[in-house]
Amino acid sequence: MSKVLNELGTQCAVFGNHEFDFGLEVLSERVSETNFPWLMSNVVDNETGRPLGDGKITHLLDWHNKRIGLVGLVEREWLDTLATIDPEEVTFIDFVQAGRSLGKQLKEDGCDYVIALTHMRMPNDIKLAENVDEIDLILGGHDHNYDVQKVNGRYIIKSGTDFREFSKITINLDEPNNPIEVNRIEITKDIEEDIAMKEILDSYLGTIEGKMSEVLGTFTIELDGRFSQIRTAETNLGNWVCDVLLAATGADLVILNSGTFRSDRIHPPGDFTLGDLVNIVPMQDPTIVILVTGQQILEALENSVCKYPKTEGRFPQVSGISFGFNPEAEPGNRIEPDLVRIGDEYLVRDQTYKLATKCYLHNGCDGYIMLKNSPVIVNEEECPELGLAIQNHFSAIQMRQGKSRRLSKHRQSLVTLSRRHSLVKSMEGNEWEGGPSPLRRGSLTSPSLSIHHHGYSHSPSPPSSTHHFHHYHHKINRRASFDDLEQQTCQLSPKVQNRIVKLTPQLRQEMLIDRQRLEDESVIQEVDELNNSPLGSFDHS
Template identity: 45%
Template sequence: MPNARQLHILHFNDVYNIEPAGHIGGAARFVTALRSFAELQPLVLFSGDVFSPSTISTATRGQHLVQVLKACNIDAACFGNHDFDFGVDNLVQCSQETGFPWLLSNIIDRETGRPLAEGLETVCIDHRASGLRIGIVGLVELEWVDTLSTVDPEDIRFFDFCTRGEQLAAKLKSEQSCDLVIALTHMRWPNDRKLARAAHHIDIILGGHDHNYGIEFVNNRAIVKSGTDFRQFSVVSLSIDKSSPLEVKIQTVDVDSSKYSEDPEVAKAVESHVENLEKSMQRVLGQVDCPLECRFEHIRTKETNMGNFMCDIVLTALQADFVLVNSGSFRADCVVPAGDFRLGDLSRLFPMLDPLVVISIDGRTLLATLENGVSMWPALEGRFPQVSGLRFRFDGTRPPGSRVDPSSVQIGDKPMVADTQYRMATKYYLYCGKDGYDMLPGCQLLVDDEDGPVWSVAVQNYFTASGVLRGWLQLKNRHRCRLRPMNRRLSCVVDSRPETEPETAGPPPTKRSRLRKNPRENWATVRREFAPCAAAESNSTDEEPAFAAPRPSVEGRIVETSGLAAGDGETGRGDEEDQREAGE
């Protein structure tokens, strides 16, 4: 096309670890690779997920990525689900410090009437090199929006990405005279394909959320996913001629040490962040009012208050009926003293980035799961369970496979039913069949390891929320982790009406009746539904009461009925989780 105008785009998504993996990737090398295409005068676009999760972000809450993103000279980005991991306040601060616009076109904050996290609805860029006016929208899917633990669903409105995307794209072309509209998305492949089929005014989709590199053409529209972790990016070359269809060429760039050296300034920053990680471990997250029992001889043979506390926190972060994890998850073989709970305590407790998932499990499979959990008792095996929202009894003297009393298993306050499907929160590690839980991979995955939070991040959010309620912390907005189990909250409100100004429309219908509007009544609900968070009564009628420091206890969730002393068996570690920690 001799009269066509040329536009070059550098696109990437889902970057977490700034350190290289051997000779592959790394933020410093990635910046060098991007800059090697400077002669193209490209548009640099990013499709979300950067501020979490990683080992360093556990300490910095994503602040260490700001300098890296600035060095990438990004023109526009959309938010991803993990960008919300440390809360809306933290995300607003990080995103504003990057100096480029962030989009979130189909989620409206009910408090402000504008896109959540101070994102933008659309962006228009006049690209000098090509002479093109380019419109950009940022679209996300409900599947992960409904899993955010730091945003209460009743505080936001979600708009169907197809309807909203088509509406905004048409407006960009008709009212803003855009020659081209790009959708930056953070959605799974099926939803990106759905968008490509439905939104006729969107010219190309540059996506994230999926980590595998991929290119598809759907309805004559390109969908590009550009890998993960600073290992790859795409060079998308467009030829635009109004008399001809859009021509798209895509080049995959692998960030390899044989091709690209490290940018010295970014490499120095990476080294500094790694060195400062140990200092960050002294940061106080919050307080606990009693010692937390985590010695292996206890937590691997019986219910402990540490196990209860950490599993209860999982229920605040995931939409689940109950939680079951392996006690091998808890790596600190000690009693954590009462008082300040520091980031170092959390790091020693959960040194690995353990993603949490939700699966659908029936009563029969749950019984088999519990049987596996107690099958090696009283040996100190990491498969022994810690739970929340679940109670059961077992006899350790009976043969493995027949130790659990089926009539004792309760989900919440109701007996387990063999044919009933339940939502179980657990670790992705167990869903993969590790530690003998080979019955779990056959269960339906409802929230996968990409949409589910990292356990240590959920704990940090819990302490942030409790700090707000105790008056120690102040947030600029009301969005934060809630301290009642997520399965007791509303699901996200969905509105698919094609509104021009969604913030001025009347309230949409909700999926379920709302909580009572009296804050004191709502706090009473929190107290009933999340016992470890119970606080002293307050006379306040318009605020949540002062929040007492956690004082978790042993509540009879797991009861061994034979009376045989735990620890009479083997004391060797030898389970898969220990081998994973040792790098075997």
């Protein structure tokens, strides 16, 4: 991006959260390649005593015989999202306090106009405009939508994301109150191509274009990666990626922050390329499997929805788990604990579960501090990086369909353990006509077992030839059923499955009734299995 930003004629910038994705050393290298200053006016690195990222506190521009002062302000919230920065090792200065102090200083130093470059959500930009008269204009980032608002007599201008739009801002500094005109410019194919910029892009694209056009697979349905959806609700793209990670790790559940998904678009049906994958998960995301309690899961889910309906990156996409939340409930009570299910079972607070997630969340980022000290079962060196797990998933599909030849038949699993367990449970009771499933009650069919009850002794008879036939027949059926599950996965048609439900009072009551019905049916099934067991058919007199 350095060459691109230089070519654009950038005169000043403020650091945002993603500038720190690869650490301070890489950031320093990239900054040294740019020919303009970077600001960080209200975050201090405790180690150096200087602004984080070695940014400048203020910058002055002489523009048409006018002196323009600039400050760069950020919000506290995204400091918690920095995977490479320890929030406890930096000092955050409230942006209102910093803006007021620095704006006053710049005006006293002779500035005719003060502009705040910010990387904050709109509510914080509004707070800044409402409380700091020393700042004349706010040019904001972090939000990914175009927005212009006038608050307390000053403009807040958000110019979108990914160079889809620009703002042409005209300020008349010779008239009272410095009137401003804002024109939105949308970038379309009708705009004449910039030759110098094209040469820069071609120098990069030439080396990666061939690789990025590689087709990984073919989807039969569109994938929804829009921020407006994936950061506020379950989407089929989120389900699919989480399912892939769950199958790759063998964990009980997956929780990913929706900030993982960066494409902000609907991906149409058809060929899915490596370029599409990079657009969705452009960052190297190491994953990890940790051991967590049911209570920690509840706390993680509470954090995940605490900013709803804001399009925050902490909102979850999940696999192996379903839950309901009430955004109107009091903080700490948005999740209905009695409706959280891990696989086919309802969550138990003191039970432990294997959670696959990103190291980013295990580090406590995006507010997931409840995961920070959880014991690691599979570390990042042994877990697949998220993008690699997805590529391996496509390779496994190719092998499953016989479209690629490998030296080994080993491949990444296509079906999650929870789906396999659900299949096994659905087949139980059908494999033995005269007894329980050995998968659930293997100890009861042990040949050496002897049961004593009121002085009576019963030892099960040796299995008959019919018994062996049913066992063999069941293994064939189960293998065929697993094949069906894998074949469904190969079709690449992920769906929304009510894993994340926004609760209303009526829906909550209906779901609680369903839970009670399922629990009652489970008790009846357990009793029926015991009564139908050869071990249960003896005289109780």
